[in-house]
Amino acid sequence: MxxxxxxxxxxxxxxxxxxxxxxxxxxxxxxxxxxxxxxxxxxxxxxxxxxxxxxxxxxxxxxxxxxxxxxxxxxxxxxxxxxxxxxxxxxxxxxxxxxxxxxxxxxxxxxxxxxxxxxxxxxxxxxxxxxxxxxxxxxxxxxxxxxxxxxxxxxxxxxxxxxxxxxxxxxxxxxxxxxxxxxxxxxxxxxxxxxxxxxxxxxxxxxxxxxxxxxxxxxxxxxxxxxxxxxxxxxxxxxxxxxxxxxxxxxxxxxxxxxxKGGLAEMERINIAKANLLYDFLDKTDFYHCPVGKADRSRMNVPFTLKDTGLDEEFLKQAKEQGLVQLKGHRSVGGMRASIYNAMPPEGVKVLVEFMKEFARTHA
Incomplete structure (x- = not known):
């Protein structure tokens, strides 16, 4: 599988x-x-x-x-x-x-x-x-x-x-x-x-x-x-x-x-680390943008847009090819959304960030 x-x-x-x-x-x-x-x-x-x-x-x-x-x-x-x-x-x-x-x-x-x-x-x-x-x-x-x-x-x-x-x-x-x-x-x-x-x-x-x-x-x-x-x-x-x-x-x-896993305190620690990994990357690039104020960003649902929205479909296509699925944003707001709930392993967020880096490098 x-x-x-x-x-x-x-x-x-x-x-x-x-x-x-x-x-x-x-x-x-x-x-x-x-x-x-x-x-x-x-x-x-x-x-x-x-x-x-x-x-x-x-x-x-x-x-x-x-x-x-x-x-x-x-x-x-x-x-x-x-x-x-x-x-x-x-x-x-x-x-x-x-x-x-x-x-x-x-x-x-x-x-x-x-x-x-x-x-x-x-x-x-x-x-x-x-x-x-x-x-x-x-x-x-x-x-x-x-x-x-x-x-x-x-x-x-x-x-x-x-x-x-x-x-x-x-x-x-x-x-x-x-x-x-x-x-x-x-x-x-x-x-x-x-x-x-x-x-x-x-x-x-x-x-x-x-x-x-x-x-x-x-x-x-x-x-x-x-x-x-x-x-x-x-x-x-x-x-x-x-x-x-x-x-x-x-x-x-x-x-x-x-x-x-260690209960909710340990789950929170893991969730903070996952969210920080993704948000830290988003804040260091002008290729992607997160519209939410930093103090109020969700640890669970991370929305972001591409600088060139014309690349959205290509982004989703290549992401799927890399085994990264369901990243399309809600129909009411568009863009992308990565939901990183409790069961999303840290490795999944790491793979996503590496893909996003490579996609930005080849489409800048």
Whole structure:
């Protein structure tokens, strides 16, 4: 099999060890005679998988006991509606920070259920920076404040956690962590709720992980479907309906891999080194350009353009020939994007940088 480095933004690269273990266990999980994908979600075999997956997640992320962990279908995009449905709790408005395309999608959906107050936005500079907290204008009567710590498309990342207490604001902080979840240590207690699609750093598409403080459960907007009520899932240990069992299993294998790698602190160290290698090169050349402000650059998604955009297709063609795939930027912004999630080995970034150097030398 040809070896490639997959820089896809999601579904993204998974650890080779995880894929190999899943292959070995495909038709017979631990002597059960069954594949995980054909097990009853209420059988003792899968219940043991689910319990260990949650336990490992709680251990790695340091999740306090007063938070529920939910394994849901529908991806993070379903949470754009489920957040206001569950967290408005009788209030009429919610705060949102607008830092890119995924923030905009969350805002658009929330407007179906409440008045959305844009507490800060970087749209004035085409979403190339994170608005500093000292310029935020927060509606203090709103139900919560929602933000997107890492914008997958634009490559902008909060390299700090908002401190609402410092601003004298008391309300839940809600984060769509889809593309940075488990890439660095978490202080879960600073959040009312965290949600993340699994297909970036912790598993395949089809699973969304929700971490929500218990006191925020139980009050939904009128007409909320049973399946969209977090309490429904919390009260049933994510087994109210058949959950995404196989993605949960793969997620569990990824979490085991993360523990073997040394946990989130070690993962952060590796991710910083990978990102620095690529950004340092981009900053030393005028052949390529990264549009994001240095303080707000994503460790996960690195967008860049070529000086001559007429070379884009040739760049992608030659990159693919070298085993470097999925580098084309999102259709809404163009250019290139290298997604270097947890499972991207440092060697992949090194090979990419060497290719970029050679391509620039031969096309300058």
């Amino acid at each position: 040809k070896h490639i480095y997959n820089f896809s933004a999601g579904p993204a690269v998974l650890p080779a060890e995880v894929l190999q273990q899943a292959r070995d266990e495909m038709v017979d999980w631990h002597g059960s005679g069954m594949s995980v994908m054909e097990m009853s979600h209420r059988g003792k075999e899968f219940m043991s998988i689910a319990a260990k997956t949650e336990a490992d997640l709680r251990e790695l992320a340091g999740i306090p006991d007063n938070y529920k962990v939910l394994f849901l279908s529908g991806g993070a995009s379903s949470q754009f509606a489920m957040v206001p449905m569950n967290l408005l709790r009788g209030k009429k408005s919610a705060n949102y920070i607008n830092t890119g395309e995924w923030s905009k999608k969350a805002i658009k959906e929330a407007k179906r259920y409440c008045a959305v107050h844009i507490a800060a936005s970087s749209e004035d500079a085409n979403f190339t920076y994170v608005p500093p907290q000292n310029v935020w204008n927060i509606d203090r009567e709103a139900a919560y404040l929602h933000y997107t710590p890492n914008e997958t498309i634009g490559g902008v990342e909060f390299n700090w956690t908002p401190d609402l207490a410092h601003l004298g604001v008391e309300m839940p902080l809600v984060a769509d962590m889809s593309s940075s979840f488990m890439s660095r240590p978490l202080d879960v207690a600073r959040f009312g709720m965290i949600y993340a699609g699994a297909q970036k750093n912790v598993g395949p598409a089809g699973l969304c992980i929700v971490i929500v403080r218990e006191d925020l459960l139980g009050t939904t907007v009128p007409g909320t479907p049973t399946m969209f009520d977090y309490k429904t899932h919390a009260d049933n240990d994510s087994m109210y309906n058949t959950p995404p069992t196989y993605p949960m299993y793969i997620c569990g294998l990824v979490l085991e891999w993360l523990k073997k």
